[in-house]
Amino acid sequence: MATGEWVQLSYRVPREPSTPRIAIWRQLRSLGVAKLGDGLVALPLDPRAREQFEWIADEIEQAGGEAAIWIARPGSGRQERTLIEAMREAISGEYRELIESAAAAESAPSKRDLAKLRRHLRKVKRRDYFPPPERERAEVAIGNVAEALRSVAA
């Protein structure tokens, strides 16, 4: 099987001060990166992923660190599948949490909870590159909260 292209960010951030180091890691996490090793993360190549890595690379350099961006191809299909599986497993965990929160919110639905769940779902979907079946289940679960809210109001 032919493997796809990935964009990688290799970086090193000084241990201290810790604030920029934590901010950088938080940004990488919100992008849903696959961690390939110490100071090496990857995403499937697309213009947005590449651009986000570029901005983060700038920030790393401004924080006194080093960063480089690479376009890479996994050496084997198997290696790529392992990577994709790990990313899919991580993101399905996030959807499962959403499904649980939605189930909890359904018994006493509030507009505020619904808005919060929807916002959270949007963020998770943004970093979902290999949608697992839980994605649709999370959408349905949140749809049920909206439905419950509608019947309360009626």
Added chain:
Amino acid sequence: MRWATRSGPHVDRTACAWLIRCFIDSKAEFVFVDDPDEVPDDATPFDMRGVELSHHEGDCTFETILHRYELDDPVLWAIGRIVHQADIEDDRFDAPEADGLDALMRGLSMVREDQEVLDLSAPLYDGLYEYLRRSAVIGRDPS
């Protein structure tokens, strides 16, 4: 004057081009490059890695340009908050317009050439400016 940015402009670059043409350089011409090394010598680069008019300390390029050219019109800063949220998505500002604007600009860049994307998006930013200006004047959302 010539200005250069990366090809495939989305929300931050389209908004910056509009800002430059309306508030900084009415004769601005824009060139698009794929690599920072391709920026022509006589062009001012923006929204690219390692240049002055770019992301700085958590600001998007639009905000950097507002700072750099000392544009203190509060309506422009209101647009800046929308562009910031659309581009960086860090929830620093509550800007519900961001998601819609982002989708429109991404979509536009899929169906039109770079230059055309700037021409088509400019009236949208004119409209956004007027909308936000009126809401600032009357203190609520205009109808």
